[in-house]
Amino acid sequence: MGTHPDGPAKLRGSGTKLSNHIATSKSDRDLNRKWSQCDTLIKEDIHLPFIMKIMSIRTTLSLQVHPTKKQAARLHRLDPINYPDSNHKPELALALTRFELLCGFRPAKEIADNLRAFPEFRIVFGERNARRFEEMMERNVNESSEEAKNCLAIGFRAMMEAPAALIAKQLLSLRRRLQCGEIGCLSNDTVKVLLKMQDDFPGDNGCFSPLYLNHMILEPGECCYYAAEEMHAYLSGECVECVGCSNNTIRAALTNKHKDLEILCETLNYRMTDPEHYMIRPNKFPNDNNIDVYDPEDCPDFALHQIKVDNSIIKQQNYTLPALGCGSIVVIVKGQAKVNDYGTIKRGDIFYIPPNEKTHMTITGDGPFVAYRTFSYEEGPDHSDATALRDIRTTAGNINFAGKLNAACKQDTLKLTGKLNMPKDVNVFDLGMEMDGFC
Ligand SMILES: [Zn+2]
Incomplete structure (x- = not known):
């Protein structure tokens, strides 16, 4: 789930690439416009800096290592x-099963x-x-x-x-x-x-x-993280994986x-x-005990929220997924909920939530509602190889693009007040593969 050109997420129904949607949609347009004004460049695609996966390991995955950003640029x-x-490819795996x-x-x-x-x-x-x-x-x-x-x-x-x-x-x-x-x-x-x-x-x-x-x-809920230069191989079980938006594997x-x-x-x-050394312990999200935050140090490429809303005592519980100042992807792995103006969301549904939008929902299933959300305040990598971009980067003296976008995100967070319901243009993706395989 992400925007990497080797396997881009597409919007359900229209087939529009998520990267293209982010570059042109109403909700993200402000960010994009700021970008364009700064750099006189209108982008067709804006990439997320991460890819999120649900993995079910049957056979050992190859013994591998990922390059640093500097090595990746040279190798490419x-x-x-x-x-x-x-791009580089730091990796985080949170166990869903052993x-x-x-x-x-x-x-x-x-x-x-x-x-x-x-x-x-x-x-x-x-x-x-x-x-x-x-x-x-x-x-x-x-x-x-x-x-x-x-x-x-x-x-x-x-x-x-x-x-x-x-x-x-x-x-x-x-x-x-x-x-x-x-x-x-x-x-x-x-x-x-x-x-x-x-x-x-x-x-x-x-x-x-x-x-x-x-x-x-790892037992369910345990999480590990490793950046470049570390040898690793997945052996068995199911996990949520967050990786940098890259396909570079040695x-x-x-x-x-x-x-x-x-x-x-x-x-x-x-x-x-x-x-x-590789274990990541979760912190609670401020003012929301339903959210565990897995946020590796020195990894601006992604952070992961585990959202668990218990539905056993209060049925039809209302819950609001907090707004983040950046785009995020959510995958639901358990339960179901009703979302204002949209309808029912359930296990297997995947959403892109634009920056600064709260999601109001009512948990309707019998059991708990469990979802995972990946986000980042970084600018995603450029996958276009566009000469224009390279020229602009050179003439602008290697301006720090990510810094600008970050600043834009923060301004928006401060500027936006009032209630933002999960809008009609919430984006649901078609699921390309079978989600079952874990309970
Ligand atoms: Zn790997």
């Missing part, structure tokens, strides 16, 4: 086929434990590299030092470059060892993941990844898609840390 210039835009993923390198001690417990891992990592890693641990070298990161990087690269026959042989041996109950310090859950990965991707060098990456199991393994070892190795930050 060099290889626009495999790196289709110049949700498993691999994220970030394990703490150095755990990697060393696994090198000791699993000779197969040691062989593909390289005996000399493994010894160097252990020797470094004995000297109590800090795992966030350059020395420690280099040591990991060399072993990781050796493993990714190991001959296919060696990988296949060692995986087979590792499988037998695990099945015999020799599991070292691993949890039973991680053993299951290791075995399933081998079923799904036999002989793939990515099948060693649970031995050196954090295996995270894949390492567990996929038939394009892999790029050189770029991968130069992008990884080789941070070794506890999985707690």
Whole structure:
């Protein structure tokens, strides 16, 4: 759900692209007009800086990492086929069901434990590299030092470059060892993941990844976030995902898609840390206990609201979704409600809510009403590659466009008073895929 050209959301009925709607609609027009006056440019498309997804993971998703903005710009210039835009792609996943993923390198001690417990891992990592890693641990070298990161990087690269026959042989041996109950310090859950990965991707060098990456199991409502340079792979379960408006993925393994070892190795930050590092704890929205706010630090690209309205005591409860000073996308995952001037909204419906609009609703379903809302005060990336825009940027001396738009948003918030009902031009999207798969 978003405006990225590789999969743009369209308005139900008309087929108009959301990016085009934002650029021309009544509710957003003020922002767009301010933009146009400032920069003598009328835009056909205005992009949101985020993409929101509901994901249901059946097979492990590829082992991957995303570039920083600077790297993305360079990669897009060099290889626009495999790196289709110049934006970065921070990611946040909030579990709807028990949700498993691999994220970030394990703490150095755990990697060393696994090198000791699993000779197969040691062989593909390289005996000399493994010894160097252990020797470094004995000297109590800090795992966030350059020395420690280099040591990991060399072993990781050796493993990714190991001959296919060696990988296949060692995986087979590792499988037998695990099945015999020799599991070292691993949890039973991680053993299951290791075995399933081998079923799904036999002989793939990515099948060693649970031995050196954090295996995270999120319960419903738990949330994790990681920006560029962090290796990750989704394993199973359902989640709400927010990502930057980009399609740039550097894949390492567990996929038939394009892999790029050189770029991968130069992008990884080789941070070794506890999985707690990636967890995001929610805050309550001011004056509204129904809303949990997931707002990662240093991530202007998106924030997520979890909206849960209990309908068990007071039936037909009235609820007002607060106005935000920016556009947002809402997806309803449970329950139903009646919205003034619009009608019934229910599980599976997706809305774009323009800036500064409150949504008055009456919860009509039996159970709770649950929805997720993603928003950002940033300007979305430009996907047009328009020469005109580049020229203007250059002559204007790299004016900070995002700053201007932000200022415009804030002015609007201050200026607008009075009641704004959910208007008739509320936008409902057609759902492109089956929403079921979680309860
Ligand atoms: Zn990713």
